[in-house]
Amino acid sequence: MKILVTGGAGFIGSAVVRHIIRDTQDAVINLDKLTYAGNLESLADVAASDRYAFEQVDICNRAELDRVFAAHQPDAVMHLAAESHVDRSITGPADFIETNIVGTYTLLEAARAYWSELDETRKQAFRFHHISTDEVYGDLPHPDEVSTGEALPLFTETTPYAPSSPYSASKASSDHLVRAWRRTYGLPTIVTNCSNNYGPYHFPEKLIPLVILNALDGKALPIYGKGDQIRDWLYVEDHARALYTVVTTGVIGETYNIGGHNEKQNLDVVHTICDLLDEIVPKEGSYRDQITYVTDRPGHDRRYAIDASKMSHELNWQPQETFESGIRKTVQWYLDNQQWVNNVKSGSYQDWIAQNYQGRK
Numbered sequence: 501m502k503i504l505v506t507g508g509a510g511f512i513g514s515a516v517v518r519h520i521i522r523d524t525q526d527a528v529i530n531l532d533k534l535t536y537a538g539n540l541e542s543l544a545d546v547a548a549s550d551r552y553a554f555e556q557v558d559i560c561n562r563a564e565l566d567r568v569f570a571a572h573q574p575d576a577v578m579h580l581a582a583e584s585h586v587d588r589s590i591t592g593p594a595d596f597i598e599t600n601i602v603g604t605y606t607l608l609e610a611a612r613a614y615w616s617e618l619d620e621t622r623k624q625a626f627r628f629h630h631i632s633t634d635e636v637y638g639d640l641p642h643p644d645e646v647s648t649g650e651a652l653p654l655f656t657e658t659t660p661y662a663p664s665s666p667y668s669a670s671k672a673s674s675d676h677l678v679r680a681w682r683r684t685y686g687l688p689t690i691v692t693n694c695s696n697n698y699g700p701y702h703f704p705e706k707l708i709p710l711v712i713l714n715a716l717d718g719k720a721l722p723i724y725g726k727g728d729q730i731r732d733w734l735y736v737e738d739h740a741r742a743l744y745t746v747v748t749t750g751v752i753g754e755t756y757n758i759g760g761h762n763e764k765q766n767l768d769v770v771h772t773i774c775d776l777l778d779e780i781v782p783k784e785g786s787y788r789d790q791i792t793y794v795t796d797r798p799g800h801d802r803r804y805a806i807d808a809s810k811m812s813h814e815l816n817w818q819p820q821e822t823f824e825s826g827i828r829k830t831v832q833w834y835l836d837n838q839q840w841v842n843n844v845k846s847g848s849y850q851d852w853i854a855q856n857y858q859g860r861k
């Protein structure tokens with residue numbers, strides 16, 4: 501199979517590309533605009549493969565998309581390209597509307613034009629897999645909002661959409677477009693909605709890599725509000741396997757929720773990272789001493805948690821990492837990959853952090 505992966509230079513996209521090249525016989529066309537979040541260095545281990553090709557293209561550019569479809573003749577699309585950082589969507593929503601909504605629309609139209617011209621066998625086999633987030637569902641009751649002993653609800657595939665941030669609203673819009681292109685035009689689409697990912701090659705504006713690197717640099721570890729927000733953490737390589745399972749064996753028109761069964765409060769995540777660093781690279785005092793509390797993000801969702809039983813029952817996928825095993829691997833990866841870290845830090849990441857994270861330093 502030839503798979504067109506959009507956003508393949510990003511955090512999750514690069515894990516998908518590495519998984520396909522290393523663990524399958526399939527070929528990948530990585531289509532990525534290379535925004536501040538796109539980093540080809542994350543693909544250094546697989547870029548030499550003759551089953552890998554790269555196209556620097558914006559998903560909003562229809563002519564370029566048509567050229568790529570015609571040149572590479574993919575059998576499937578895995579659509580991950582997006583603006584993905586909630587804080588950035590609050591300070592500058594325009595890029596989120598452009599890439600996540602207009603870009604997904606443009607890609608759907610290019611895919612539809614290409615798919616409609618395929619011969620019947622290839623047309624039947626074609627898949628458009630849209631990768632989305634659990635944030636489209638809004639937030640769930642927090643344990644401190646329910647009576648003791650009361651079961652806490654989880655997001656299922658039928659939970660109504662109620663996005664809170666410009667990021668999640670733009671992703672929700674793109675999910676609706678994909679659903680409509682299935683119903684109206686018959687495009688063979690599948691949607692997945694996943695919980696928070698963590699792991700190697702994560703751009704250090706997101707909580708886990710930010711905390712690891714700030715801790716090692718002796719900087720403050722910023723915690724939003726009380727740090728009691730709950731996320732369901734999934735190791736990125738487990739997500740990459742799940743996505744490949746869905747694009748190869750998922751049922752057209754279905755949605756699959758993907759999660760790690762790892763509900764953790766943000767503060768507990770930061771404590772775990774500090775304790776691991778205390779063990780692996782001890783210093784005088786504890787890394788926990790660097791924790792500082794900053795004003796909460798506006799509209800901050802309090803709890804996300806995924807019911808991933810459909811993935812397990814119907815597609816036989818389960819995460820392989822527990823949070824404890826995955827976070828240890830992640831901390832060790834950042835310690836072992838200083839060159840990647842230094843290159844990211846010397847790029848636009850630093851400028852943006854300087855402008856936007858003044859309160860957090």
Ligand SMILES: NC(=O)c1ccc[n+]([C@@H]2O[C@H](COP(=O)([O-])OP(=O)(O)OC[C@H]3O[C@@H](n4cnc5c(N)ncnc54)[C@H](O)[C@@H]3O)[C@@H](O)[C@H]2O)c1
Nearest residue numbers: 507509510511512533534535537538558559581582696697
């Ligand atoms: N990170 C998470 O925890 C998480 C969880 C669930 C779902 N998702 C979804 O998974 C996908 C990937 O997330 P990520 O964390 O890897 O994101 P990321 O920000 O690390 O990577 C996004 C990639 O998309 C590329 N890109 C951005 N705009 C583009 C455009 N207009 N045209 C072409 N390429 C463009 C960037 O260059 C980058 O390589 C996103 O759709 C996101 O909504 C992320």
